[in-house]
Amino acid sequence: MKYTLLALLIPFVGFSQTRSKDDEIKKYVSEVRSDSLKSYINTLVGFHTRHTLSSVDGKDQGIGAARNWVLGKFRDYAKNSGGRMEVYIQQEDIQPDGKRIDKAVNLGNPVAFLKGTDPNDQRIFLISAHLDSRVTDVMNRVSFAPGANDDGSGVSAVIESARILSRSSFPASVIFVAFSGEEQSLLGSKLFADKAKKENWQIEAVLNNDMIGNPEAGETGEVNTRTLRVFSEGLSYAELDKKAMNIRNLGLENDSESRQLARYIKEIAEKYVKGLDIKMIYRNDRFLRGGDHSSFVNQGFPSVRLTEYYENYDHQHQDIRVENNKQYGDLPEFIDYNYLKKNVAANIAVLASLAKAPSKPERVEMKVKELTNSTSLQWEKPKSGMPAGYFVLARETDSPVWQKKIFTKERSIKIPLSKDNYIFAVQAVDKSGNLSVAVIPGIAK
Numbered sequence: 510m511k512y513t514l515l516a517l518l519i520p521f522v523g524f525s526q527t528r529s530k531d532d533e534i535k536k537y538v539s540e541v542r543s544d545s546l547k548s549y550i551n552t553l554v555g556f557h558t559r560h561t562l563s564s565v566d567g568k569d570q571g572i573g574a575a576r577n578w579v580l581g582k583f584r585d586y587a588k589n590s591g592g593r594m595e596v597y598i599q600q601e602d603i604q605p606d607g608k609r610i611d612k613a614v615n616l617g618n619p620v621a622f623l624k625g626t627d628p629n630d631q632r633i634f635l636i637s638a639h640l641d642s643r644v645t646d647v648m649n650r651v652s653f654a655p656g657a658n659d660d661g662s663g664v665s666a667v668i669e670s671a672r673i674l675s676r677s678s679f680p681a682s683v684i685f686v687a688f689s690g691e692e693q694s695l696l697g698s699k700l701f702a703d704k705a706k707k708e709n710w711q712i713e714a715v716l717n718n719d720m721i722g723n724p725e726a727g728e729t730g731e732v733n734t735r736t737l738r739v740f741s742e743g744l745s746y747a748e749l750d751k752k753a754m755n756i757r758n759l760g761l762e763n764d765s766e767s768r769q770l771a772r773y774i775k776e777i778a779e780k781y782v783k784g785l786d787i788k789m790i791y792r793n794d795r796f797l798r799g800g801d802h803s804s805f806v807n808q809g810f811p812s813v814r815l816t817e818y819y820e821n822y823d824h825q826h827q828d829i830r831v832e833n834n835k836q837y838g839d840l841p842e843f844i845d846y847n848y849l850k851k852n853v854a855a856n857i858a859v860l861a862s863l864a865k866a867p868s869k870p871e872r873v874e875m876k877v878k879e880l881t882n883s884t885s886l887q888w889e890k891p892k893s894g895m896p897a898g899y900f901v902l903a904r905e906t907d908s909p910v911w912q913k914k915i916f917t918k919e920r921s922i923k924i925p926l927s928k929d930n931y932i933f934a935v936q937a938v939d940k941s942g943n944l945s946v947a948v949i950p951g952i953a954k
Contacts, residue, residue, distance in 0.1 A: 529942035530781060533677075534861045538781050540673050541854045543846040549665040550657050550722075550841050552578065559642040560650040561690045565615045572689060575640055576619045579687050582668050583621035586675040594675055595622045601700055609647060609693040618697045620686045621671050625864070627680035630893035631711040634863045635684040636670050636856055637698070638663025638718045639691030639801055642839070645828045647692055652828065657841040659825050660691070662722030666853040673857055679864035680894060688801050691719075698801035706808040713946065714770050714863055715812035716856055717802035722849040726819035734848045736786045736818040737778070737855060741771035742793035742806050760906060761949060763791070764932060766811035769947050772910055774813065777862045777944075778855035785851045788818065789909060795820070811946075815852065866943035867894025870920075873935045874953035875928070884928050886950055887921040888935050894945075896937040902947055903931045911947070 553559065556578075557570040564571030580598060587594035599618040605611055619640070625632070642656025643649070655661070664687050671685040690696030698717075705712055724734045743765055744756065756762060768791075775787035794800050794814055805812035821843070829838035868891040876885040886901060901922050903913040911934070915924065924933075934947035 531862070531865065531941040531943055534781060534858055534865070534943075537673050537677070537857050537861055538854045541669060541850050541857065543850045545669055545672070546665045546849055546853065547841075547844075547846055549582075549668050550661040550844060553661040553664060554655040554657050554841055558650065558652065558654040559640055559656055560654055561616070561641045561693045561696070562610070562612065562614055562648070562650040565617070572641060573617075576617045576687070576689065579619040579640065579664065579668065583619060583671055583685065586671050587621065589675040590623060593624045593626070595624070596620070597622075599701060599704070603690075603696060610696075611648065616689050616696055616700065618686055618688050618701055620684065621675075623671075623675065623677070623679075623683045623685070625680050625682040626678050627893055630680045630682075630868065632681040632864075632868055632893070633684060633710055633712045634681060634860055635686065635712055635715045635805075636667055636718070636860055637686045637688060637715065637801055638667050639689070639697070640664055640687040641689050641692050643692045643826060644838075645826060647826075655829070655839050655841065657839050657844055658723045658821075659720050659839050660718070661841075662720060662844060662849055663718035665849070666718045666721060666856050669853050670857050670860060674860065677861065677864070679861070681864040681868075683860055683864055691801050695799065695801055695804050698804035702804040702808045702810065705805075705810070712805065712810045713869075714859075715802055715805045715810055716774075716815060716859060717800055717805075717812065718815045718852070718856065719800045720816050720820065720825070721852040722844040722846070723817055723821050723824060724819065724845050724848045725821055725843070727821040727823035731819065733818040734845060735784055736788050737852050738788050738790050738816050738818055739771045739774050740790045740792055740794050740802075740814040740816070741765070741767040743768055743791060761932070763909075764934075764949050766946075767806065767813055769934070769949070770811045771813050773863075773944070773946050774815075774855070774859050775910065777859050781858035782851050782854045785855060787855070815856070817848075817852075862943050863946070865939070865941070866945045867891045867896040867937040867939055869945045869948050870899060870935050870937050873948045873950045875933065875950040876953045877928075882927045883923055883925045884931070884933060885921070885923045886933060886935060887953065888948075888950075889920065891937050891945065894937065895939060897940040898938055900936050900938055900944070902934040902936065905930060906932055
């Protein structure tokens, strides 16, 4: 087999192509509007409570009214899609569980499915948030629970993304969904993820947005309007028993598909959105806690949680009240809409980049028959899309991000870097610089 050999002296051949910006994606990013986000959040707050156990039949208040409003927004935007956006509510009657569901309730997830233009491209990329809200008592379904940040901010990102991307013509499909039942043990996302697994959907990325609008830390008063955290699991829960030994042997504890997605988010978001730093957190979620992306992680789908840098507990899961001259509660006045706008733009840039790019290279493999300080890789072309070439990625084992990018039009390469000291991957790139997610090589047989 013919190999391309690249000298270590020029490890960034073609790297400038990864910094080029797709004009279409730049346009989408520029269309995010703070006033739209504010309008969405104020409308959501106006439903009084969006608790999962609140009314599903009310016209103006309760979870039912809220999900119907989201569905209406999706239907409005579907008119821009040329008939490619399907809008529906995924529903199921949930019975009491003796925990956080004490009565039978109709659970509903408003969904907009934007079908890709390539019938041979089965990839799906998903943006989500949770629609329900709560106060201090997780079972209180009657008190005012505005949920402006938790998770009105995330739902506003989903709606704004649907508004802007509904006019796109991506080869791959994009799903926009607002889950119910997050505060009652991730019920809506589990319902959706279980269906996707059962029907063998090819979900390649889940961007779950949960609290992305309040940059202030409650206890210290510190403010960080530059940083968005991305939580990603390191060991795939769904396949841990089968693959744990192989992961250990190859030193890939930091290279799950979700972790690769997090690296991708960092590269793309920071390229398209000014004044935004992506902080990768090496945990599936916050310490001893969870979110809707976990439902997808548990089914083996690459999934991450995007959330603000600080968590302000004065304005999360709190009864609305004033104590010692301090306002408590998740109210809209504590949203920073410029910060939220950047975080929404990051989601849109990543979704568009994923959906426009070629699919991932197939059968990426490393040759290991001979002991050598160089590394030989080979791969097959993606199943869908038109790659202009490939980037071979390398990073030292203790580096969180890829350090070297080598461009090639071939489908094999020999690199003068040791397998002992570096982790490698391959990604496809199109003529506009849109990148697939990186693929870690297996061992060639």
